[in-house]
Amino acid sequence: MVMESLRYLGSGLALSAALVVVALSVSPALAAEAVLTPSAQTVQVGERIDLSVTGFKPCLATESLAVFWDQNPLSYTLAASLTPNDFAVDVIVPSSPVGFHVIAVGCATVVGHELQERVSVQVVASAPALTSSPPSVQPGGTVTITGSGFLACTDPAGTTTVELSANETSLAMVSGSNGAFQQAITVPSGTAAGPYPVTAQCPAQPGSDLTSTSVAVVTLALSPSSGVPGTTISVTGAGYTQCHEVQLQLQLLQGTTQALATSSPFVPANGSFTAEVTVPPSAVPGTGYQVDAGCYPAGAPAPIAVEPFAVTPPASSPSPTPSSPPASSPSPTPSPTPASSTSPSPAHSGTTATSSTPSSSSPQTSLHNGGPWIPVTLAGGTGAGLALAALFLVRALSIIHGKRGRAWVGKHLRAVAEAAGPLSADAEDQPGAASVSVGLEPHFDDLGNQHYEEVAQ
Numbered sequence: 001m002v003m004e005s006l007r008y009l010g011s012g013l014a015l016s017a018a019l020v021v022v023a024l025s026v027s028p029a030l031a032a033e034a035v036l037t038p039s040a041q042t043v044q045v046g047e048r049i050d051l052s053v054t055g056f057k058p059c060l061a062t063e064s065l066a067v068f069w070d071q072n073p074l075s076y077t078l079a080a081s082l083t084p085n086d087f088a089v090d091v092i093v094p095s096s097p098v099g100f101h102v103i104a105v106g107c108a109t110v111v112g113h114e115l116q117e118r119v120s121v122q123v124v125a126s127a128p129a130l131t132s133s134p135p136s137v138q139p140g141g142t143v144t145i146t147g148s149g150f151l152a153c154t155d156p157a158g159t160t161t162v163e164l165s166a167n168e169t170s171l172a173m174v175s176g177s178n179g180a181f182q183q184a185i186t187v188p189s190g191t192a193a194g195p196y197p198v199t200a201q202c203p204a205q206p207g208s209d210l211t212s213t214s215v216a217v218v219t220l221a222l223s224p225s226s227g228v229p230g231t232t233i234s235v236t237g238a239g240y241t242q243c244h245e246v247q248l249q250l251q252l253l254q255g256t257t258q259a260l261a262t263s264s265p266f267v268p269a270n271g272s273f274t275a276e277v278t279v280p281p282s283a284v285p286g287t288g289y290q291v292d293a294g295c296y297p298a299g300a301p302a303p304i305a306v307e308p309f310a311v312t313p314p315a316s317s318p319s320p321t322p323s324s325p326p327a328s329s330p331s332p333t334p335s336p337t338p339a340s341s342t343s344p345s346p347a348h349s350g351t352t353a354t355s356s357t358p359s360s361s362s363p364q365t366s367l368h369n370g371g372p373w374i375p376v377t378l379a380g381g382t383g384a385g386l387a388l389a390a391l392f393l394v395r396a397l398s399i400i401h402g403k404r405g406r407a408w409v410g411k412h413l414r415a416v417a418e419a420a421g422p423l424s425a426d427a428e429d430q431p432g433a434a435s436v437s438v439g440l441e442p443h444f445d446d447l448g449n450q451h452y453e454e455v456a457q
Contacts, residue, residue: 034117044126059107066108095178130213153202193239226310241271243295
């Protein structure tokens with residue numbers, strides 16, 4: 001019986017030992033605690049840090065992983081996940097005053113949260129810093145100044161107030177939060193090429209500049225600023241000290257910018273240059289063009305400086321004007337032939353004649369008192385001498401016929417010098433001897449009959 005008791009006791013001790021072994025093997029797992037390790041113990045506002053978590057007890061299906069900063073939920077990004085118990089998250093240090101702050105990990109529930117591990121990190125003040133975007137600008141252009149680390153200008157409520165100035169001239173009074181801010185400023189027109197210093201200070205501490213940055217002011221000028229296709233544009237620039245080489249481009253702005261002409265890269269002398277770019281012959285007239293200058297090779301998507309250019313249509317050639325044909329001498333128009341008039345009364349004893357103008361070069365023969373009267377043309381020109389000869393002729397004939405006296409002939413004679421007025425005698429170049437035809441003004445006799453008289457010599 002004693003033996004049986006010992007045998008039973010031995011079995012009980014063996015069972016107890018087994019239970020102890022099981023308990024020890026389970027105990028570490030149940031007693032395990034999460035370990036939280038930040039990538040940095042000293043951090044700055046806005047800095048990204050990595051939190052490594054090991055031994056984390058997975059959250060239930062109704063819970064979710066949560067990260068807290070001073071017991072306030074903090075956004076995170078899952079950086080790596082080895083197992084449900086071991087993983088890493090990235091967080092951004094929120095705006096916080098200088099000092100120690102607590103980061104914790106746990107599970108968020110519908111009624112609150114359960115923290116598994118926490119760690120302390122120290123937030124330190126970062127050095128004040130200013131940056132400009134873009135780093136270069138033309139006079140009259142706008143840049144954005146970004147500031148960080150201005151905790152010295154931050155009040156207990158977290159409001160940051162900074163004054164920006166340039167060349168001892170105030171540019172803007174800026175308001176931000178927790179030492180950070182952004183402010184757009186305009187570089188005055190007419191600013192010379194070169195560094196344009198922008199400084200920042202706390203308004204509560206006037207005259208104490210905390211930090212500064214330099215905006216690079218660059219200039220660009222075109223000559224001419226417009227031209228026809230094929231025009232060579234002279235381009236001058238200054239302030240390009242940040243470029244080892246500069247390259248020019250003529251671009252067409254239509255939806256997507258397209259380069260039409262590009263110059264060869266060149267090295268600016270002390271940041272200045274004079275170069276050329278040519279408008280291609282295929283350029284379409286319009287105003288949607290610009291010439292830009294940038295560093296070569298291009299270090300940024302945007303050029304440093306741009307200037308507009310207009311392509312004008314070529315001057316149109318004047319249409320040829322047909323030459324006028326040489327003036328030709330007009331053909332002489334024959335004078336109308338007056339109708340023959342005959343005195344209706346045969347009782348009158350005066351001389352009657354038929355006045356007619358030849359329609360051709362052949363003279364026509366008229367009868368006067370049974371004799372031939374030949375109206376002829378004057379060859380060799382007209383003049384006062386011929387008119388005088390005609391006067392003598394008419395006077396002689398009148399005397400011979402005994403019909404008219406000197407006064408009467410002078411009154412009715414129509415053959416005068418050329419400038420005196422219309423003549424009944426026409427002058428033409430005709431072959432043959434020179435002759436003259438003289439007519440008297442139509443006149444009435446004592447009985448009222450109208451007479452026409454003409455004599456030729």
